[in-house]
Amino acid sequence: MLTKRKRGWEMPESRATPEDAFRRRRELIKGLAAGPILAASGAALLAGAGEAAAAKADADPSAGLYPAGRNERFKLDRPLTDEKMVTTYNNFYEFGSSKNIWRAARDLPIRPWQVRLTGMVEKEQTVDIDTLLKRMPLEERLYRHRCVEAWSMAVPWSGFPMKALVEFARPLASAKYVRMETFMNPAVAGRQRQPWFPWPYVEGLTIEEATNELAFIGTGLYGKPMPKANGAPIRLVTPWKYGFKSVKSLVLFEFTDKKPVSFWETLQGSEYGFWANVNPNVAHPRWSQASERVLGAGDTVPTLIYNGYGEFVAHLYPSDPKERTYFY
Numbered sequence: 633m634l635t636k637r638k639r640g641w642e643m644p645e646s647r648a649t650p651e652d653a654f655r656r657r658r659e660l661i662k663g664l665a666a667g668p669i670l671a672a673s674g675a676a677l678l679a680g681a682g683e684a685a686a687a688k689a690d691a692d693p694s695a696g697l698y699p700a701g702r703n704e705r706f707k708l709d710r711p712l713t714d715e716k717m718v719t720t721y722n723n724f725y726e727f728g729s730s731k732n733i734w735r736a737a738r739d740l741p742i743r744p745w746q747v748r749l750t751g752m753v754e755k756e757q758t759v760d761i762d763t764l765l766k767r768m769p770l771e772e773r774l775y776r777h778r779c780v781e782a783w784s785m786a787v788p789w790s791g792f793p794m795k796a797l798v799e800f801a802r803p804l805a806s807a808k809y810v811r812m813e814t815f816m817n818p819a820v821a822g823r824q825r826q827p828w829f830p831w832p833y834v835e836g837l838t839i840e841e842a843t844n845e846l847a848f849i850g851t852g853l854y855g856k857p858m859p860k861a862n863g864a865p866i867r868l869v870t871p872w873k874y875g876f877k878s879v880k881s882l883v884l885f886e887f888t889d890k891k892p893v894s895f896w897e898t899l900q901g902s903e904y905g906f907w908a909n910v911n912p913n914v915a916h917p918r919w920s921q922a923s924e925r926v927l928g929a930g931d932t933v934p935t936l937i938y939n940g941y942g943e944f945v946a947h948l949y950p951s952d953p954k955e956r957t958y959f960y
């Protein structure tokens with residue numbers, strides 16, 4: 633086996649958490665902006681300390697909503713991944729197929745941003761993102777994040793339970809699925825000009841999955857608004873599923889009785905199916921899923937069934953957990 637465990641892996645989460653650090657940094661930035669003299673020295677300090685990215689995030693109109701209080705129910709078994717890694721090693725095919733798309737993603741306009749709640753609902757609605765953010769119960773959750781490419785991170789997401797959004801949308805009893813769509817903006821997302829991809833990026837969940845307590849709508853990271861490369865202003869986070877289910881920069885939630893066909897399923901259904909639950913026992917057709925590279929830690933560790941979240945979600949999949957259809 634190419635797996636090993638390091639002692640650092642067992643480090644208590646409280647020792648590893650940089651939350652205090654980023655809270656202090658936000659206070660520093662706010663304080664520096666308080667007066668002209670301080671602001672000038674603050675600008676120099678920011679540049680010197682390489683904090684330009686943090687200052688830019690603060691320009692987001694929702695910045696005042698963060699940091700949100702942490703929901704302690706969701707514990708990690710590993711240190712948080714370094715913020716720089718999480719925000720500069722991304723999959724966002726609209727902007728390119730390399731991991732280094734964060735620069736290109738900075739061009740995405742995220743205000744105004746409307747979210748449509750449509751299909752089998754009591755009344756269709758279009759809601760402005762800042763109105764929605766004020767109505768939803770924001771909190772922070774520390775989740776493991778496992779990509780189908782066999783790497784993983786540990787991420788402090790901010791956002792709200794997807795269940796709150798489903799309740800806000802008021803679906804009819806006949807709705808069985810939620811189908812979600814990413815924006816279409818080929819002028820800034822260059823890949824969307826390539827017609828052989830089935831844009832927009834689409835994903836779907838069953839209503840039971842969407843209202844499970846783990847299903848989360850991410851709106852921020854590390855106590856700040858969501859960076860564009862990570863799916864600003866609003867994305868899905870389903871930590872028991874491979875990362876490709878966690879669709880970014882959402883503009884549509886459609887309630888339907890038809891099983892959605894996702895972007896990746898359309899492209900390569902034999903490798904990327906609807907369920908996509910993390911399972912070390914079912915290999916991807918081209919590589920093993922038994923272990924994962926923990927980015928930033930230099931470790932390779934065993935992958936856990938449902939990414940370690942079985943206590944929350946295993947009951948959603950009552951038949952044989954080895955049944956292939958639950959995984960691809």
Ligand code: MTE
Pocket residue numbers: 718721722723724725726778779780814833861862863874875876877878879880881
């Ligand atoms: N959403 C959109 N719209 N486009 C994408 O290319 N990539 C998916 C998912 N959501 C993707 C997307 C994949 S493959 C993964 S692993 C995660 O986003 C990566 O999220 P991260 O960049 O925040 O780690």
